[in-house]
Amino acid sequence: MKPTTLGLCLTLAAAALTGCGGTSNSGGKAKVVDGGTFTFGLSSDPGGLDPQMGAGSSLFTVTKFAYDALVSVDGSTGRIQSALAKSWQVKGKTVTLTLADGITCSDGTRLTASAVAKNLNFVADPKSKSPFLGAFLPAGAKAKGDDATRVVTLTLAGPAPFVLNGLSGLPIVCPSGMASRSSLKTATAGTGPYKLIQAAPGDHYTYAIRDGYTWGPNGATTATKGLPKTVVIKVVENETTAANLLLSGGLNGAQIVGSDAVRLEKAGLYAAKTPALVGEQWYNQHAGRATSDPRVRKALTQALDLGQLQKVLTSGRGIAATTLAASEPVACHGDSVSHALPAGDPQAAGALLDQAGWTRGSDGRRTKGGKPLQLTLLYQNNSGSSGDAAAELEVKQWKAIGVEATAHSQNETTLTGTIFGAGNWDVAWVPLNVNTPDQLVPFLSGPAAPQGNNFAAISDPAYDTAVKSAMAIQGDAGCRDWLAAESGLIAKADIVPFAGDVVHTFGKAATFQTPGHLVPTSIRMLAK
Template identity: 30%
Template sequence: MRHQTMTKLLSGTALVAALTAFVASSAFAQEAVIAFDAGELGATSYDPVTSSNLNTATSMIYDRLVEQDADQSFHPHLANSWEEASDGMSWTFKLHEGVTFHDGTAFDAQTVADWIPDYADTENAFLTAAIESVEVIDPLTVKFVMNRPEPNLLYNLGSAFMGIPSQAAVEEMGADYGVAGAVGTGPFKLERFDIGLETVLVRNDDHAWASDLSENQGVAHFERLTFREIPDQSTAFLELKTGGVDVLLGIPTDFIEVLKAEPNVTVIQMPGTGISYMPINVTAAPFDDIRVREATGLAIDQEAIVASIYKGVGAPAHNFLISSLPEATVDPALNVTHDPERAGALLDEAGWTMGDDGVRMKDGAPLEVKLFTQNGSEFTVLTQVVQAQLAAIGMKADITVFDSSTIRDEYKENRHQLAVRAYDWNNSDILDWFFSGERLGYPNVSMWNDPEGEQLNKVAMEGSANSEERIANFTAYHEYILSQHLMVPIYQPTTNLAFNADRVSVPDPVRGTRFRSQTVLDMKPAE
C-alpha cells in the first residue's frame, strides 16, 4: 500500500524522473562490467585451439569436458563421466545430453571427434599429442585411443585452451574465426570483440548444463557482460570506486588495503596460481655467460620485495613453479636466493670489475643492460625495485615499458636482455611452455635451446606412465632449468579480485582455480 500511495503522489516531471531512474536501475541490474587482469591484456583472438593468449571471457563463451576446482579435483561438465583404462591407453567419456552451440548445432560425440584433430600443428598441440584417435561409440559416448599414457589429460581438458567451439562456425568463418565471431556452448555469446579495448557478451538463454561448481544450474543472472581492457591499474581502481567497473580482476597486492577501506568495495583473495619472474635472454651478451646469469639471480632479494612492495601478502618465489605443486620441491641448493657477495664474486670471475661510478666494466664497456616490462603499476613498481637491486651489484639496467602486445613482438624479434613478467598456470607443464626450444622468442623469452633440456622436456611431457612418474620427470626437468640460470623467480602472489558491492554480489569462496564462468553464473545484481 505504501508503494501505491507514493505512486499516486507523483505527477508530471516527478513521475518521468522516477520512471527514468527505474529503467536505469533495471538496466544496470542486467549488465555487469568486468575489468581484465593486467596479465590477460592483449588477447587477439577467441579461438581456443590456435590462440596462445586467452582471457577470462573465453570461459564464458566455451564450456569444457571437465572443470578443475581449487583443490585440484576434477568435475564433470560437458562430459558427465569418464573412465581410464588400467594401462592408460584409452579414456571413455559419457557426454551431457541436450547440449547445443550458440548457432543451434548439436554437441555430441562426433563434435568431439572432429574437434580434437584441429590441435595438430598448432602451438597448443601438446594438449592432445597423446591422443592417437577418437572413436564415436554412440552419439553420447566417445573414446580416446592413446598413443601413450597421459596422466595430465584431465588437466588439459579442463584448460581454457580446450573450450569446445562449433565446428560449423569454425568452417564458415575460416581464418576469421575467433575475431569476427566465436561460437561455443557457454553461458554467454560473443556479441562484439574490439581488440585491445573490450569484449561484449550476451546471455545464452538456452544454457542449462552448468557444472556442479555452480549453484545456479540455469541461465546467468546477468543478461550482458562487458569485459574491458584497462592497462593502468590505478585507473581501473578509480573506475571500480565510481561505478564504471563492477568487478576488477587481478588487483595488485599493494591496492588490497586501500580497496578494503572503501565502504562499497569487497575484496576476495584466492590462492595464487602463478609467479612473477625475470627471464634472462641467454643468447644476448653478457648473459651468454652463465656466471653473469647466476649473479643476476643472486642480486634479487625476494623477501625484501614481498615485505616492501606487497606488505607481506603472498610469498617469495625461489624457483619457477608455484609452491603447491609437488614438482616445486627441488634440491634446495638450486633454489634462487639473495646472495650479493657471491654475485659480486661471480662477476669478478667473469671479468666484470667494479668501476668508480658503481657500474662494473669489462674491456672498456659498462655492464649496462636492457630491462623490459609491460605497462601497469604493479609491473613498473616491481621493475624499478629490481633495477635498484641489480645496481647494488654493479649492473646498470635501463627500463623500457611496453604494452602487452608490443612487448611480445620485441621478444619474438630477440631485442631483449632482461624482462619482468608473470604467468598464471597451476601445472608443471608451464616449464614446457616457457622453456621448450620449439617456442623461441615467445613464450620462450629466455631463448634457451639446449639438447639435454630438450631431452628432459620430452621425457617429462611424453614419458610418464602415471602421476608419480610425471612428478619425478618434471622435477628433474625443473632442476636442470634452475641449474642453467635461465630466469630469476621473484614473487608468488595471491589471486585477488574486488567488486563494487553496491552493484553486484560475487560468491566467496570462488570455485575453481580462477575466476571463470562457474563463478559468473552465481554472480548476482546487488539487492
Template identity: 30%
Template sequence: MSTTDIVAAQTLVAEVAKGRYSRRQLVQRGLALGLSLSAISQLLAATETAALRRGPSLAAARAFPAAQGEPTPGGTVTLGYSSEPPTMDPRVSGATHAWRLFYNIFDPLVVFDQESGEFLPGLATEWSLSDDNLTYTFALREGVTFHDGTPFDGEAVRYTFDSILDPELLSLTAIGYLGPYERTDVIDPLTIDVVFREPYAPFLNNLAHSVLSPVSPTAAEELGPDFGRSPVGTGPFIFQEWQQQQSMTLVRNPDYNWPIAAYQHEGPAYLDQVVVRFIIEATTLMGTLQNGESDIIDAVLPQEVTNLQGDSNYQIFLPAVPGSPQVLPLNAAKAPTDDIAVRQAILYALDMETIIDTLWYGTRPAAQGPLSSPTLGYNPAVEELYPYDPERAATLLDEAGWVRGADGIREKDGERLHLEYLTFSGVQGQAGELVQAYLLEAGMEVNLQQVEYAAMAAAFLAGDHNIARVYFSHTDPVVLTTLYHSRNIPGTNFNRTMKEDPELDAMLDAATAELDAEARVEQYHAIQQYIMDQAITVPLWEEVVLWGATAEIQGIHFQPLGGVWFYDVWRQQA
C-alpha cells in the same frame, strides 16, 4: 653501512616503528636520503616487524564469503578489465586474460577442483584410460548445443582437437596442451577415444583449461580466422558484440541446462548480461570501481587493497594463481649470461622480497622458483637456494674474472658486464628499474628497454636479450615444459633461456609421461632444483589477481586460474 647511512637508517627505524611508512615508502624514503640499496635491505631485514607488514590480510581476502540472501535473477554486471584479449578463439589464444573470459562462453570437457585435486565432470561425464596408457575414453553429456544450434557431440570434439594442429590456425597454447596427440576416434555420437602416441600424464589437467574447450565446428568453418571475433561455444553466456578497444558484451544463454561441476546452481545464469569494459590504465580502472562505472574489476591498485578491505561498500578477493610465477628468463646462449657465474650472481644480487613488497604493497608474495607455490608438485626446497647475498654475488664474479672498472662496472677480457633487459612498461618496467639498480650496485650495467609486445617478442625470438620476462598460468607442472623445453625456443618462443639443454629436456619428457602421481611429483621436484641450479631464470612474484567488487555483487567464486565464474554471479537488490 657508513656512519651517514646508520644515522639515516636510525631515523627511518623510528618512523617505521610508528607505522608512518609502508615498506614501499621506506624504500623510496631511503633512496631519497641517499641510502644504498644494500643498506636499505639491511634496514628492512633488521626491522621486519608488524609495523612493516601493515599490508592487506591475504588470508581473509582468500576466504571468499558466501552469498547473502537468495539469488535475484536479472540485471547487468559491468566488469572493468585490465587487458583486452587479442582473440577470443580458445584454440589460438596465449593470453591469460582471454582464458579467464573463455570459461563464460565455452564449457571445458572436465573441471579441476583445486581444493581436492580431483577432476570432475564438464561436458564429459565419465572417462577412463586404457591399460597401455595411450587412449582416453570419454562419455559426453547428452542434450548440449552450441550457441548457433549445432549439436555438441564427438565430432565437435574431434574437429576442435584436429583443427588445433592445423599450422594455419597459429595456435599458441592449445597445441602444446594436446601433447603427443595422435587422433580422436568417434565411437558413437556421445563416446570418443582420444589416442596419444605416448603416455601423457597432464592431459586431464589440460582438458580442464579453457583453451581445449570444444568450439562449434559449424561456426569455426564458416568464419575461419574471424571466429576469434565471433566465438561460439556451449557456455552459459553467448557472445553478442565486441567494440575494439572499448567493450565486449556477453548475454545469458537461455537454453543453458548443463552446468559443469564447478557451478553452484542449475539452469541459465542469473545475470542478463556481462559487459566487459577494457580499461588498460590502472588508475582509471580503479576509479571506475569507486565511481560506480564498474561493478567489479580485476586489478585493484595494490596500495588501495587495505583501504577497500575496511570499507563495507566493497569486497576484495585475492585468488592465487598456479603455474609459473612472473619470472625473468636469462639467455644462456648470449654473453655474458652464458656464464653460469654471472647468472648465479644476478640471483644473489637481488633483494627480491624488498623489490616485490615495494611494487605490490604486500599483495603478492615474492616467487622462489620456476613454479608458484599453489601449483601441483611445487618444491619448497628452492626457497633456500638464493637468499639476498651481495657478498656472495661479488665473490662469484671475482672468481669468474669479472673485475670492477674505474666507473664501478665489472670487466673481463676488455668487455664490460653489460646486460640487455627487455620488458613491458607499467609495473614490469618498475620492477626492471629496481632490478637494474641492484645489479648496478653489483657492478653490472643494464640497458633496460620498455617496449611494446610486438617489438619485444621479435627481440626475444632473435635472442637479442640477456634478461627477458614471461608468465604462464597452469594448474599442472607441465607448464615447465612450455617454458624450459628446447623445442619451445623457436616458434612460440616461450622458452627464452635460448640454449638447448638435452638433460633438462629428458627430465621434462619423463615427467610428462609419468602416470604415477607420487613419482611424477618427485620428478618435478628434481626439475625445479635443476632449473635453479643452472640459474636460468630469476623468479619475481607469484601472481595473485586483485579483484575488487561492490558490495551488492554476490555469488563470486573463482576459476583455478583466478577468473570469475560469472554463471553464479548475481546482483543483490536494495
C-alpha cells in the same frame, strides 16, 4: 603457449590455470537478483579472440564466457568434474570421453563427437601452431569421434600423467569457427554460457546470456538465479583507475594485484582470492644475448635481494615461492625453490661477471670488448605502482655491481608479443601460473620462440632427462621427480621464482569465484 598472468596465468594452464575462489567480508548478505549487467575490468586487451591460438590471461578470461572444455577441475579438491563430457576414462594411453546430451553451439547447431575430435586434432597438429600443444594436449595425440555414441577417443603417443587436467584448459570451438578460423578473431563460435554480441577492441567486449545452457562445469546452467543477462568486459589498463571504478560502481569486478588492493580491502569490497606466483624472472638465453651465459644469469640473480623485491612487488603482502606449479589445486606439493635459489651475494656476483669477461671500468660500468653490459627488463603493467617500484629496485641493485638496465612496463598483449617474437629483451617478469608441472614443460624446454613456446630459449639436458622420468609416473606419484627437475633449473638461475601472493579479484554488487580465472557461471548479481 602464451602466458597467462595473473601475470600469465597459464591456465597458462590449466593456465585455466587454477586457484581457489574465496570471499572477503562483504557481498554475501545482499539479495541475489536476476538479469542485469556485469561489467568486468581487464588490464589488457585480449587481442585476437581465437581461443585456441593464444593463452594470455586476458584472452583466457574472455574465452571462458563463450567456450567450454571437455572437463572441469574442482578448485578446492582438484577432482575432475563434468563439462562437455559427462563421463571419462583413462586406460594406459587411451582416453575416452562421452559428451553430455543436447549440447548446442551459439548458432544453434549440435556439437558432435567428431567436431570435438577435429578440435583436438587441430591443436595436436604442429602446423596449426597452437600454444596449447604440449601444455594442454600432449604432443603426438590423435582423436576420433563417434557421433552415434557421442564418444571421443584420444590416443596418446606416450605417458601423460595429468592429461585430464590439461583438457580442462582446452576450449572447444564449434564447426562454424573451425571452418573459418579468421572469423574467430572478432566473433565467437562456442558452446559456452554467453555469446559475444559486440567487439570494440581496446575498449570493450559485450556478451549476452544463452538460454538452455545446462552443461557447464559440474552441471552449471544459465537458469541459475542471479546470473547477469549481459556481461561487458572493459579494458582498463591503469590499476588505480580500475580500483576507482570499482568503488564508484563503474565496474562490478576487477583483479587488483598492486597497492590499490589495500584500500579496496579497507573499503570492505567482496574479494575472490587466488594463490599465485606474481614474481618470476626469466633470462633471454637466445644466442648473442649477454644473458645466454650461465655465469651472467647467476650473477644477476646473486646481485639481487629477492626477499626485498618480493616485499616491494607485493606491497608487503607476499610470500616466498615454493613451486613453479603453484595454482590451486596444486598437483605437486613441496618446495622446489627455497633450497635451490642462488643466495644473494653481490660480491660473488661481481666475481662471476669478471670471469665472464665483463670487467668494471673506472666509471663503475662493466664492459666486454668495448661493449657495455646493458639490459632491458620487461614487466607487466598490472601491478601498479608496486610493480614500478620493484622494477626500479632491481635496476638499482644491478647498478651497484656495474650493470646498466632499463625497465619497461608493458601490457600483457605487448609483453607476450615481445617475448614470443623477436623482441628486444634480456630479462622479463613473467609469472606462469599452472597447477600441474607438466604444463610448464613446453616453456622450459623444446623449440625456442618463435618456433615454440620456449620463449627464454632454455636448453638443459638434465631437466629433459628428469622430465622423461617424471612423465612415466601417473599422477602425483611422480611429484618427487617433478620437483627435483624444477630445482635443477632454479639452481642454475634458468628461472627465478621470487614472489607469491594471494591475488584478489574484487567485486561490487556481485560475487563470483576465481579458480585461476573468473568462472562465468559463478557470477551472482546483487541488489545495490
